[in-house]
Amino acid sequence: MRASDKAYQALLEDIVDGTLAPGTALAEVEQAERLGVSRTPLREALSQLRKDGLIQQTRGRGLTVTDVSLDDIVELYELRQPLEQQAAKLAANRGDIQVFAQLAEEFQNADRLIEGGDAGIKAYYNLNERLDKAIEEAISSAYLVSALKSLHLHLARIRRLSRRDPQRLKAAAIETLVIIEAIVDRNPELAASATQVHMQQSLRNALEAARSREVTQRVS
Amino acid sequence: MRASDKAYQALLEDIVDGTLAPGTALAEVEQAERLGVSRTPLREALSQLRKDGLIQQTRGRGLTVTDVSLDDIVELYELRQPLEQQAAKLAANRGDIQVFAQLAEEFQNADRLIEGGDAGIKAYYNLNERLDKAIEEAISSAYLVSALKSLHLHLARIRRLSRRDPQRLKAAAIETLVIIEAIVDRNPELAASATQVHMQQSLRNALEAARSREVTQRVS
DNA sequence: TCAGCCCCCAGTGTATACAAAACTAATAAC
DNA sequence: GTTATTAGTTTTGTATACACTGGGGGCTGA
Incomplete structure (x- = not known):
């Protein structure tokens, strides 16, 4: 399994099950370290999640988990x-x-x-x-x-x-x-x-x- | 404008207007050179296009532009x-x-x-x-x-x-x-x-x- | 001649280093 | 006191080097 897929799956799960609560900021280095991959595949995962609408670019805080109102x-x-x-x-x-x-x-x-x-x-x-x-x-x-x-x-x-x-x-x-x-x-x-x-x-x-x-x- | 966005837009246009015909194989180095960006942002663009369903991973030929039957x-x-x-x-x-x-x-x-x-x-x-x-x-x-x-x-x-x-x-x-x-x-x-x-x-x-x-x- | 195997290479996947941008905070000027 | 500017620091964005994998072609042996 590719590292980028692994990162995507892991983040996806964390977002869906609430481990990463809405509003949580996702710093690249932090998440990369947490998931044990380098920044390159992590960024690919993040850009996928953005397309999914699960994270968004919020001015001033980088990427954050989208809210569910x-x-x-x-x-x-x-x-x-x-x-x-x-x-x-x-x-x-x-x-x-x-x-x-x-x-x-x-x-x-x-x-x-x-x-x-x-x-x-x-x-x-x-x-x-x-x-x-x-x-x-x-x-x-x-x-x-x-x-x-x-x-x-x-x-x-x-x-x-x-x-x-x-x-x-x-x-x-x-x-x-x-x-x-x-x-x-x-x-x-x-x-x-x-x-x-x-x-x-x-x-x-x-x-x-x-x-x-x-x-x-x-x-x- | 980010290089990855530029690459995405360019590829998107090329695919939609038929410059890149269905079935065309997209080699990373080749496209990166053509668009004047490095492989990193190009790969991001490609992964977006894959999510869009405009390109697909075809066994043996890497990424190809999807067909429209x-x-x-x-x-x-x-x-x-x-x-x-x-x-x-x-x-x-x-x-x-x-x-x-x-x-x-x-x-x-x-x-x-x-x-x-x-x-x-x-x-x-x-x-x-x-x-x-x-x-x-x-x-x-x-x-x-x-x-x-x-x-x-x-x-x-x-x-x-x-x-x-x-x-x-x-x-x-x-x-x-x-x-x-x-x-x-x-x-x-x-x-x-x-x-x-x-x-x-x-x-x-x-x-x-x-x-x-x-x-x-x-x-x- | 054909099947099978191995080597080489083209191309993808990942890590890392470097560049640029943006945010923070502090200081100075109004 | 407030605001603007700028330096510093953190974080993102890009390039490149390296690792690995899978496929094609050629060679050998039957």
Whole structure:
């Protein structure tokens, strides 16, 4: 593995999981030393992350990890909504029915996973990832897939802010199941509508979680 | 201006306008010398272009300019369609009516521009760019704007392949005018529908142009 | 003649040294 | 007291040298 890729992956993880909090300044020498690479590959990683929109040049402080405000969440969903909708439509048109039928079955048992403690939650997230992957494969449009990947990067960051509310997760699982079943039924319109519903609920939840988190932070 | 930015811009232009044709291998030393920068900033530029999807790592030949096949055009429109639709919707919700009313007026006179030779065509393209800019400003969502920008990069490449058919340009101007008027009327649904129509026609035209071009190339 | 292997070299990947720019802070002038 | 200017220091940006890898071509042996 190239040093620049290694640096990129490491920084990406640190930013997504919050180790490098929003606003953190990233000095080149400091990060290079921390990650055990020289400045050259590190700079390449940084420039990638800038393209991803995860870091930005802030006047006076060099590169800093971008912030995630409530407005950002809304704005992100203004991109997410049309992208996922299109993805669902295309998957309904072209997806491998076998694959999605299998996923549907697993989502029917999502409740059990969600109630299964940390390991279960992890398994549930894993299931979601497999769904994303299946959709990406079904789409076949490299451009759309690439846009989705970039989107999911930012979503992962937001998700970390949301508290894990089992009630919400169960509801989300049901919403997702409707989408998958629409795909299995080769019903693009239904898949699109179900996606819109899911997006709406997901946004509402993300905002609530972020708001309550803001309050928590203010109090503590 | 930084050398890496300069290299990026130069390569970007060369790729979009076809100077660097699809499939061209980009050797680092060669390009660095051509552009008058050292390998370090050049590599940064290359890694950006790779993120943009304009160049790719092809096994055995290093980095090459990505190809634009008929399938690619279809796939690109599978991303373009939802993005532009969303953009139009948001612009209809939030856009500065003054700005779009002004643009509408100018688009009403598009015929004159299109018939006005190369200078007129250029002015018409310029007008389109101003529309794109106005929409981007109206949107305010950084994520969507960024996705649109990336999209327009690839579109510019395709547009180069299309022959400039005045008939098609006039039709496109009318389609666009409908979208703008919907924005002025604060009618998101109409803006979305008009955009879908425009996308459909635009895709059809792009495919036809690319197909006839393919034939031309085979014959010559 | 053809297959397989090895060597060489072109080209990429990384480290480091050097140049330039920008921020900080201190001092001086108004 | 405030502001502007400048020197110093830190940090970024660029060039270059070195290391490493992968591929092509040629040579040898069957």
